[in-house]
Amino acid sequence: LPCEDIMVRNPDSLSPDTPLWDGLMMLAERGHRIIPLVSGDRQYQGALTRLHLLSLVLPDAVTIEDGLKNLGFVRGQMPVLRARLEAGRHLTLQEVLQRHPVDVPTIKPGTAIMEAIWLMYKDGFGVPVVDDDNRLLGLVTGKAAVRALKQMPV
């Protein structure tokens, strides 16, 4: 099966100019792990993931490569995390993606489903499906993959 057979068509998406707060609300309220960002004509511009949210609130000393491996000694940080989130509130989603780059692979509609499942296993979030002109066609998610598997004859 190619990915286009199981992908969610017309998934929730946002414009890169959307304020961070609106993006976070959509992540939290709809339970998404990933929201593709598209400009006019559905041009894919990247994706907001839960990792972006975590990168915003955690100190750089942890999120950088080879950073701290354990933070159990840092106590009483909830107000600090809240302040960090507040400080990033004015950013647009595009700015968030620039400041905290997260590698989000994309796939083509004809890509084998196995590849999409492997990418989801590796990264922990859904995989955007784009055409040759980089237009967003859909999103392969864990739920969509399970649904497709359940519908298959044993």
Next chain:
Amino acid sequence: MTAAPEHTAEVIFGWSPVWVSSVLLVVTYAAIISERINRSIVALLGAGLMIMCGVLNQDAAIRGIDFNTIALLTGMMVLVAVTGKSGVFQYVAIWMTKRVNAHPPAILMSLAVLTAVFSALLDNVTTVLLLTPVVLLITDQLQVKAYPYLAVEIFASNIGGTATLIGDPPNILIGSAVGLSFNDFLFNLGPIVLVILLVVMGIAWLLWSRRLETTDELRARVLSFTESDAITDRKLLVKSLGVLSLVLAGFVFGHPLGIQPGTVALTGAALLLLLDNFGRDAETQSEEVHKAYGEVEWITIFFFVGLFIVVAGVEQAGVLEMIANQLLAWTGGDPRNTAVTILWVSAILSAILDNIPFVATMIPTIASMEAELGGPDALMPLWWALALGACLGGNGSLVGASANLSVAAFAERAKRPIRFLGFMKLAFPVMLLTVAIANVYLVVRYF
């Protein structure tokens, strides 16, 4: 099974070994300096060509590799990698910060001492890799600039590393080639390193102490850190500190018994791996040991292997003896002038170039001056001059030492980049001052 035919060294096309080896050395060094190709690839290619062009035969090339240095570096890297898993380095950094009540200028001073001590006893790069994330976290929490702390960390790591046989790669190379002991380094370089560290701490205090301000509320945040929670594996901590103590004792007491530091370090690494993995199933053991070996900086190890062979090539061809004679002609064969020249040339070159190839080349060059200067004892001040110049010179710029580059890479990732020229404006004069102090020390103590 038939034995491989013995490889005889005969330079291709009957060319002069002096020219062929010199050209290979210069091309290798130029490629290392250009930094366009990874330095370990360049060194290994240079080594391969040295053998294939017939400057060295296979046996001479293998003999040229200082396996004591390789074993010492590898053993210490494994030891520190396994120890680091316990969280002890974060523990000490946080404990130290709390001991000075999280006052930013006091943290700056204690960071200098801590980094210098760790760097003296462990590899510099590893020390800064373990300390920099904690420094970034603490400065972030206190909302003070990270730059003064990172700069002090660079200075202190190079200065601290100068004090011991195992502190800095140039010292490892010199100690191994000449047969100097851990105590030889500590007694000859320790006192002046202490003076230099205090001077640099004084400069840092004058430059930054008034500008590093925070609030009581932010300090309270850092003071609420529970350092004991930084320890992730108490059993491993006890085992690691036990083995590290044994290894240090081995460096001190092994030398008179003829046990080389490389043997001590690798045996210590094996002992710690045994203690850490004892009782685990085969699969977990395999994973853990694989991870520990993965922490070895193989680029550095292969770089050393290649470089040893390249230097062996020019040494066998007689090029280094010619350089030594030229150097002695410049200095009039006077040991004091020679030592001072070596000190300053090493320092300036080490500030802008990789000091490892320079030191690797200088060791046989200095060794060949033995007869001219009057025996091995006359060479001792020259070895200290080389160690002081190469190690302290590393402070002159961001590219002066691998530890500097590691700190700069962290700073870049944490979006607090250290500018090359901005750092050099401070670092180069500081380096010159420290080398001037070392110069006075060398002259007063040895001549």
